[in-house]
Amino acid sequence: MMAQGKIVTLDVTDLAFDGKSVAHLDDGKVVFLKGGLPGETVEAEIVRSKPRYDQGVVHRIIKKSELRIDARCAHFEQCGGCTWQDLKYEQQLSYKQKQVADCLERLGGFDTIEVKEIMGVDDPFWYRNKMEFSFHVAEDDSMRLGLHERGHFDRIFDLEKCYLQSDLSNEIVAWVRQFAISNDIPAYDVKTHEGYLRFLVIRQGVRTDQTMVNLVTNQGEFPSGDTFLAQMTETLGQITTIIHNQTGKLSNVAVGETENVLYGPGFIEEQLFDCRFRIRANSFFQTNSLQAEKLYGVAFDMLQPEATDKVLDLYCGAGTIGILLADRVDSVVGVELVEDAVRAARENAALNGIENISFHQGHVRDYLKQQRSGAAEFSTLIIDPPRAGLHPKAVKRIIAMQPEKLIYISCNPSTFARDAKSFAQAGYDLPVVQPVDMFPHTMHIELVGRFFRN
Ligand SMILES: C[S@@+](CC[C@H](N)C(=O)[O-])C[C@H]1O[C@@H](n2cnc3c(N)ncnc32)[C@H](O)[C@@H]1O
Known part of the structure; x- marks a missing residue:
């Protein structure tokens, strides 16, 4: 086992999910490093040693990567926000793309899903609302x-x-x-x-x-x-x-x-598009407005909405997705835990003159439990959960509902891959996913996929 505190020279080969870089010791053991970019040779200190991997901190870059640029922000070294501001934007995108493919393969066991080219931003700065x-x-x-x-x-x-x-x-x-x-x-x-x-x-x-x-x-x-x-x-x-x-x-x-x-x-x-949304102090709203339009646009293209669709919008936040979709489908029901968000959702529906939408405040899994008897009520499910993904019971209940169209928007490829595996085992095909970059300079990845019932 590598002694903690030891100084080593390492070649960085990859980037990991949490923004750390990846290198290997002479005996092949993996080291996750704070600092360093692929292609660099660095001097690092091992700060933690575990049986399967070590953790280290880069003290000095011996050979600089061609992917490295000067960070724009004076706070870069100190701030917990933009871990990747010193990595060329095109490279940030290509690593995110690769991480989606890796998650689907490693955690979901998928090797045939097409991962479309990630949709980047026009300007990687000034994007947060x-x-x-x-x-x-x-x-x-x-x-x-x-x-x-x-x-x-x-x-x-x-x-x-x-x-x-x-x-x-x-x-x-x-x-x-x-x-x-x-x-x-x-x-x-x-x-x-x-x-x-x-x-x-x-x-x-x-x-x-x-x-x-x-x-x-x-x-x-x-x-x-x-x-x-x-x-x-x-x-x-x-x-x-x-x-x-x-x-x-x-x-x-x-x-x-x-x-x-x-x-x-x-x-x-x-x-967003031709709808107006009120955002209150405590209600969720996608943080990057311009990319949110791209994300929702992808979801709607995949969904191919029809006038007969009865849509269940799970984890609906301030109702954005359902409201944008409502005039192309029969009806929408949104489910959301946070009271303030539901209030904003109802207000937003009224503001946009949408009448075929209603909102339910509560836990998704409880709502789905109540729905068991009326399983056929919804032809279409849109799911947009927080990073933890779906509770196993929610997955089971969604499968039991047998939706004809199932769209999953995810801000965490790992939990997406885990949940997608369950849907695949229940007979749903996932031919393609589309990653969208909502958060440049950070390792966060958003993606959309549509499941087709066999
Ligand atoms: C990623 S956001 C999606 C919001 C919305 N779909 C949008 O695009 O603006 C996830 C939402 O799920 C809500 N949420 C978290 N856990 C929940 C649960 N157990 N049941 C219902 N809603 C939940 C959060 O409050 C948040 O609004």
């Missing part, structure tokens, strides 16, 4: 507002400029930080659970130019709240709505138990 920044009490007791440090979930660095959202977003971060410091409003300390400011969430409609500022704080009165509002609206006039969410929960998530709209309508809108 939502960013979440954290307040933090640093070791010297100073306040920070920014993003997580790479590899440290409990450390935040002060962000000056991020290239993923917009210049306005960067201005808002700087302004809020300065306001908090000048007015002595303490950041919430995750260790002591004292302090006030927890998160700053900024959402922007890429097509509508509307901007939401959502300040998530601890419970209690907002110190200098009136001044905050007056000065922010005066200085940052492009902001269209300001929201104050409060939470006393210990868990570190940017969702409030109570919400107070301080300014504007309490939501922003985004345009």
Whole structure:
């Protein structure tokens, strides 16, 4: 077993799923490395040794890869966000493409599925419509507002400029930080659970130019709240709505138990195809609006909607897919767990004059359980689960429903491959999948596939 702390020279050969690079020791043992790109020779330290693989950190690049470029962002080395900003964009795409094929083969046992060429973005920067920044009490007791440090979930660095959202977003971060410091409003300390400011969430409609500022704080009165509002609206006039969410929960998530709209309508809108969508502080909406259109477009092309289709849209979020599809099918039912998202979905359906859609709030698996007797009700299922994929019981119940058309949108090729294997064993064919790059510079991969019942 390789001794921890040992310094080794390695040739990097590949990239792994979690953004780490891959090399091999002289005896063939795999090493997953933080840093390094394929084609590089590096000097690395082994930081962890396990029976089947080692983990290491690159200290020095001895021979640089041709795939390496200079990262645009000054925070690149420190930030946990863009792990691949120093890898040419075309290479990022080709690694994502390869990872989809690898997952299907390794985890799904498929070797005949065509993996279409991944759909990339026109501009790999400025693509996010939502960013979440954290307040933090640093070791010297100073306040920070920014993003997580790479590899440290409990450390935040002060962000000056991020290239993923917009210049306005960067201005808002700087302004809020300065306001908090000048007015002595303490950041919430995750260790002591004292302090006030927890998160700053900024959402922007890429097509509508509307901007939401959502300040998530601890419970209690907002110190200098009136001044905050007056000065922010005066200085940052492009902001269209300001929201104050409060939470006393210990868990570190940017969702409030109570919400107070301080300014504007309490939501922003985004345009996808010819529909308008309201996005509220706590409801899910695809983070890359322009690529979301491509993703949904692929799903609709695969679906070939027909006027007789009765569609079940599982994990429907704010109802986007069903609403976009509704006028081409007989009817849609959306199922979603988060109350706020369901409220937004109903509002969005009304906003777009859609009447043949309804929404059910609850767990997908519970909804499917109730549906057992009415299995034939839906001809078409669209599934878009979170990264964990489908619960085995949900897979069973979907198979029992025997949908004629089954579309699966996934943000995790590993769980997609696992679930696809179950559908294949139950007699569904999956001829082709289409990966779509929603998150340049990160290792996240989105894909769509249509299953055909034999
Ligand atoms: C990847 S998002 C898809 C949203 C939507 N299809 C879209 O394109 O905007 C997954 C959604 O599933 C919801 N969700 C997570 N677990 C769930 C469950 N057990 N039952 C129902 N919905 C769930 C999340 O709240 C989230 O809105």
